[in-house]
Amino acid sequence: MSILIKNIVIGKEVKDLLIEGHLIKKIGYNIFASAEKIIDGSGKIAFPGFFNTHTHAAMTLLRGYSDDLPVLQWLQEKIWPFEAKLTEEDVYIGTKLACLEMIKTGTVFFNDMYWHFDGIVRAVTEMGIRAVVNSVVIDFNNPDNFKQQVPRILEEYEKSKDFPDTIQYAIGAHSIYVVSEYALGWIADFAQKHDITLHIHLSETEHEVDECMKFRNMRPVEYLDSTGFLENNVISAHSIWLDDHEIEILKKHKTTIAHIPTSNMKLSSGIFQYKKFTDYMEHVTIGTDGCASNNNLDMGEEMKFASCKAKMESKDPTMMDAETALKIATENGANAFGINGGKIEEGKLADLVLVNLNHHLMIPAHHHISNYVYSANSSVIDTTICNGKILMEDRTVPGEIEILKEAKDCIKNLLQK
Numbered sequence: 001m002s003i004l005i006k007n008i009v010i011g012k013e014v015k016d017l018l019i020e021g022h023l024i025k026k027i028g029y030n031i032f033a034s035a036e037k038i039i040d041g042s043g044k045i046a047f048p049g050f051f052n053t054h055t056h057a058a059m060t061l062l063r064g065y066s067d068d069l070p071v072l073q074w075l076q077e078k079i080w081p082f083e084a085k086l087t088e089e090d091v092y093i094g095t096k097l098a099c100l101e102m103i104k105t106g107t108v109f110f111n112d113m114y115w116h117f118d119g120i121v122r123a124v125t126e127m128g129i130r131a132v133v134n135s136v137v138i139d140f141n142n143p144d145n146f147k148q149q150v151p152r153i154l155e156e157y158e159k160s161k162d163f164p165d166t167i168q169y170a171i172g173a174h175s176i177y178v179v180s181e182y183a184l185g186w187i188a189d190f191a192q193k194h195d196i197t198l199h200i201h202l203s204e205t206e207h208e209v210d211e212c213m214k215f216r217n218m219r220p221v222e223y224l225d226s227t228g229f230l231e232n233n234v235i236s237a238h239s240i241w242l243d244d245h246e247i248e249i250l251k252k253h254k255t256t257i258a259h260i261p262t263s264n265m266k267l268s269s270g271i272f273q274y275k276k277f278t279d280y281m282e283h284v285t286i287g288t289d290g291c292a293s294n295n296n297l298d299m300g301e302e303m304k305f306a307s308c309k310a311k312m313e314s315k316d317p318t319m320m321d322a323e324t325a326l327k328i329a330t331e332n333g334a335n336a337f338g339i340n341g342g343k344i345e346e347g348k349l350a351d352l353v354l355v356n357l358n359h360h361l362m363i364p365a366h367h368h369i370s371n372y373v374y375s376a377n378s379s380v381i382d383t384t385i386c387n388g389k390i391l392m393e394d395r396t397v398p399g400e401i402e403i404l405k406e407a408k409d410c411i412k413n414l415l416q417k
């Protein structure tokens, strides 16, 4: 498919943008080319779509189910019992609801750690968004439990060889406190052999550090490093409770940080030390976490909170300026997964949003990026394009009403179980 967007603001100039197939083919003044679809970009600006580097998409089904509790009580009494009821079909429906929300809020990619692999792949393929689907590992520190999971992991890895270009495979080891040392070592070796990205929650709470010191006499990053896990391309979600030595280890391995401001605030986990990562900014990305702890998947909101938290933590209002926040939420996420996107440039993947400059939150236009990061909410996003396909136009996503109905029916059934 080819799309020609006429008279759109790109940077500070009004230009035309031609998409052919999956790519931005040309950006220039007065492009005359025949295209299957022509969009009038007048009064709009193009920004790269968001890359959400850590979430649990199908947890949309738990949005608002339980809030305002201490973390362990919240997990053990509310979240885990509810999740135990979920079938593959439920996860498929919950993931579609998540994709709908992501498309409506300008996200073109998400890295998903959740059960029911096949249901997720089906939802993502239908919705046309980019994703990383993880083989999830939790063995509650029992290597025998892990050994029973190995055939499933191998089977999912084999299935990933047939994924379309828009879907990647990763292994999501939940965390050092529910994955055994044996499993972490196995995963590290397997990933090394097959060039697989790894994904883990790391140093999210102070309790995690205390327990690791008690049982391993090492801090979490030191322990994880001792298993060989960090030798791979790793996405480390949260990464809050780090000392200087641990930060050094993460930087040495070029580990990607998935910074997750809202969930950290809502669960009172702690504050990411962005100031210590300014020289490593290229490897800092943003995730939303799941809807049980956020409670939405709005990367624009997350981008604003990331910047505001960086300023608050460092006591320095110049920290993570608007341009940097936008880069962290887009280009850095694409780079972390080796995706040729996250930038509006010729030759890059056509993953972009068109933002309405006549929306009250974008006026006056002193600084478009400042408005987008600090003032806007997702209602300014008019069109979302991923991989050269229009997923939302005039704020409408095809099939939206059906997806909402399916989700409501699904919850009704789950609550009766």
Ligand SMILES: [Zn+2]
Binding pocket: 054, 055, 056, 201, 237, 289, 290
């Ligand atoms: Zn998470």
